Amino acid sequence: MSARETDRLSRAMAALLEREADALRRGAFDRLAPLLVEKERLAERLAAAPSAARPDGPAAVRLRAAAARNDVMLQAAIDGMRRGAERIGALADVSRNLQTYDDTGRRRSLGAQRPSSERRA
Numbered sequence: 001m002s003a004r005e006t007d008r009l010s011r012a013m014a015a016l017l018e019r020e021a022d023a024l025r026r027g028a029f030d031r032l033a034p035l036l037v038e039k040e041r042l043a044e045r046l047a048a049a050p051s052a053a054r055p056d057g058p059a060a061v062r063l064r065a066a067a068a069r070n071d072v073m074l075q076a077a078i079d080g081m082r083r084g085a086e087r088i089g090a091l092a093d094v095s096r097n098l099q100t101y102d103d104t105g106r107r108r109s110l111g112a113q114r115p116s117s118e119r120r121a
Contacts, residue, residue: 006049010059013042017066024073 016039023031098110 006046007059009042009046009049010063013039013046013063014059014066016042017063017070020070021066021073024070024077027077029077 016035020032020035020039023029023035100108100110102108
């Protein structure tokens, strides 16, 4: 593989990492899977290049920085979704079983109650 081909692959990887970052910023998680397939393919081709032809210096630093940035954004997105799911679960628990205290300070459980007057046809 020539240095020119490796340079082309390096630029393609940089562009792909920018598309991945854009998808993460927009919350377009459905776009990540196809990008991952393409990223793996490019990484394999770059790894197969002779060491003298691999990106080095500023190009390699930029690729590593972009990949690290995307990793941080991906972890933040995962954490955000996890926290959102936990919050939804907590809200569902509250709606099913609300804990309050009576006038003597004892805990009282108020389960989900049906409306006192139901309309029937």
